Amino acid sequence: MKPEYSIKQQQLMDTAEQLFSRKGFEGTSVRDIAEEAGINTAMISYYFGSKEKLMEAIFEQRSLNIKEQVDILLKDERLDAFQKVYHLVDEYIDKIMQRKKFHRILLCEEVINQNPVIVELLAKMKNRNSSWISDLIRHGQKKRLFKKQVDIPMMMNTLIGTITHILVNLEFYRSYHNLESLSEEEFEKVIKKRLSAHIKIIFKAILTNES
Amino acid sequence: MKPEYSIKQQQLMDTAEQLFSRKGFEGTSVRDIAEEAGINTAMISYYFGSKEKLMEAIFEQRSLNIKEQVDILLKDERLDAFQKVYHLVDEYIDKIMQRKKFHRILLCEEVINQNPVIVELLAKMKNRNSSWISDLIRHGQKKRLFKKQVDIPMMMNTLIGTITHILVNLEFYRSYHNLESLSEEEFEKVIKKRLSAHIKIIFKAILTNES
Amino acid sequence: MKPEYSIKQQQLMDTAEQLFSRKGFEGTSVRDIAEEAGINTAMISYYFGSKEKLMEAIFEQRSLNIKEQVDILLKDERLDAFQKVYHLVDEYIDKIMQRKKFHRILLCEEVINQNPVIVELLAKMKNRNSSWISDLIRHGQKKRLFKKQVDIPMMMNTLIGTITHILVNLEFYRSYHNLESLSEEEFEKVIKKRLSAHIKIIFKAILTNES
Amino acid sequence: MKPEYSIKQQQLMDTAEQLFSRKGFEGTSVRDIAEEAGINTAMISYYFGSKEKLMEAIFEQRSLNIKEQVDILLKDERLDAFQKVYHLVDEYIDKIMQRKKFHRILLCEEVINQNPVIVELLAKMKNRNSSWISDLIRHGQKKRLFKKQVDIPMMMNTLIGTITHILVNLEFYRSYHNLESLSEEEFEKVIKKRLSAHIKIIFKAILTNES
DNA sequence: GATGAATGAGGGTTCATTCAT
DNA sequence: GATGAATGAACCCTCATTCAT
Structure with missing residues (x-):
């Protein structure tokens, strides 16, 4: 195919x-x-x-597809609903950090939106991925772990917005926290860890907080 | 000047x-x-x-400067530290939504980073604004309302990442929630309101949660 | 215009x-x-x-328009129908020889027929000019000088085919008749004169001969 | 060879x-x-x-060679000089119509004249064919059927100019005479017949008329 | 102060041809 | 003998900018 x-x-x-x-x-x-x-x-x-x-x-070739990951997570009975979502967060962080360059392009192209083939490709991807995440969220809602009303696109916005935005601010972040001595790999590890913790806090709040 | x-x-x-x-x-x-x-x-x-x-x-001409706003907030004794931060969140939402077009450009230019004048302009702005926000956060920490360790650039990442990312996904968000019938103005109002509530939940979690 | x-x-x-x-x-x-x-x-x-x-x-700019010439000829009472046609023949010879280069292009473009704008331009020109010539022929038919059935496009084919074809064979013609000693101008004069006499004989035959 | x-x-x-x-x-x-x-x-x-x-x-491969045809015609004692020429006219019409595509190319290439090999090929062909036709004409002059001075290249110009020019105006001719209902084959038959009659009238006039 | 004409550089693409296989 | 991959040259066109007015 x-x-x-x-x-x-x-x-x-x-x-x-x-x-x-x-x-x-x-x-x-x-x-x-x-x-x-x-x-x-x-x-x-x-x-x-x-x-x-x-x-x-x-x-x-490089657009993100989380279907398989979500499938696996949904079936995994050892994980509770929160853990499933957390796993997906880490999956997103990993995939976007792995494809840093591509996601920088994507960031621009989403803005400019000129090529109809790409526009459609992105639209499909967003719809597809939103749909899979819905499944995951509904699962948590059934278990009464998540609150009833969750604005999934808004949540995804924060997830992807946070990860991609830090991509263009990596150097600023590095100098702000005086991490210049770290190697690329070490720094990336730190970033991933912090992003992971940061977003998990956010998601926990979003998924449980009753307004 | x-x-x-x-x-x-x-x-x-x-x-x-x-x-x-x-x-x-x-x-x-x-x-x-x-x-x-x-x-x-x-x-x-x-x-x-x-x-x-x-x-x-x-x-x-259009780059964001929050100095004055932070100054006012810091002096305003009627607001507690959370309210001060929340006000700043709304300020950011307002300013970015007001200057949608400019922030779409900025998003791209941060990625491409070719023009050294602009690169420096952005670097200065980020440093300046981070510094003001530090003041605001320290204020809350002194009052023992916020936790001790706050990763300010990461927090700003989420703030700005979420707002700007929704800018390029406005239409997706609109169709996902079947808000096509709303006028531009009404839709923008809804977006702002939801963004505000959403980010406040996030900030509250980030500023209080002890890992 | x-x-x-x-x-x-x-x-x-x-x-x-x-x-x-x-x-x-x-x-x-x-x-x-x-x-x-x-x-x-x-x-x-x-x-x-x-x-x-x-x-x-x-x-x-350069496509041929014979309307005015035909108008003048039709009104000129000093000329009989044959003389009118002969004048038109000379007009064609003059105009095509004057615009040698253009008519060489035209010859190719008619064959290749790729540019729709030009195709239409040529089609209009042919229709227009055929129509004017019809007027001239009908005039001679009314005066009982010309035969009843005249195939105008075929006649035009011979007129234009002969003139344009000699354009691409000028040098062959020159060497065949050992006219190399003539200057460009003299040679052109000779060509025009011979073309004129030649085509007039042809037209006389075509317009009078009853099959 | x-x-x-x-x-x-x-x-x-x-x-x-x-x-x-x-x-x-x-x-x-x-x-x-x-x-x-x-x-x-x-x-x-x-x-x-x-x-x-x-x-x-x-x-x-495809350039016209009339040598054989002229040879046969010259030897054929059943035909008078006019009939011999008329046969040659039909031969030209047939060959050019048969090789429509090639003669359309030839028309262009004679104009553009870039390839020296082709230029020479065409020059040779013209000389050769003119020479054969000279033989045929001289035959008629000896028999006192044709006038003394015949401008052979000019006559050939009209012959070939008329046939090739109609090749690029086939569709105009068809629509002018409302022959759209005819099939390709029928239309071609009509064209050939009319061309034949038309050129024979012309040739008769050219070969007999004393200016 | 403001402009239309003009420019050299470089854009993406297609070309006829060659070469290793 | 036959081919798909690969090439350098040239294609037409648009670009941001300059200059004479």
């Missing part, structure tokens, strides 16, 4: 992702990408049809 | 803001802006020096 | 006509034209919108 | 002829041809050396 990409195509997508995330889609020329990837300029049109189609390919 | 702009210049900045927020900086040509504003293309270079300088002017 | 062109635009059209007639539309690049005209490559898009629009402009 | 082409090569030439006649030489890409012919793009360079050489091959 999903198109398979050759090694060269994959390399091209990685390079493009990198540059798009740094300079934006419009700010990156196909010549930039080709040069960085060490290939001929014409290859982008040759492999993907156009610069835009290359972008779409990146999106198609 | 702040440069004063003529009416024409101001119109130009407004038009540019609009287009930048819709199509991105690189995706907007000076022709687009000039045409939309009904003036000569050469005027942009003439008035601002370059397309980039025009962007800087927009940023300079 | 007709668009007026500046001197520079006119120069550009002349240069383009020259090159199109030598190398064809597709075979001529905008760089070629700009270089030959001594202007910047971008000017072609700047002045005409695109290479194709430049072509359309050339066609619009 | 003449190169023999494999079936695949022949298919390629047919497809190319078709496309060249519709979109011109420059307007047709090797990709177009290969795709239409259902073969690999590289085959064109592989089989013919280049796109240009492919064109030359088409010309070489």
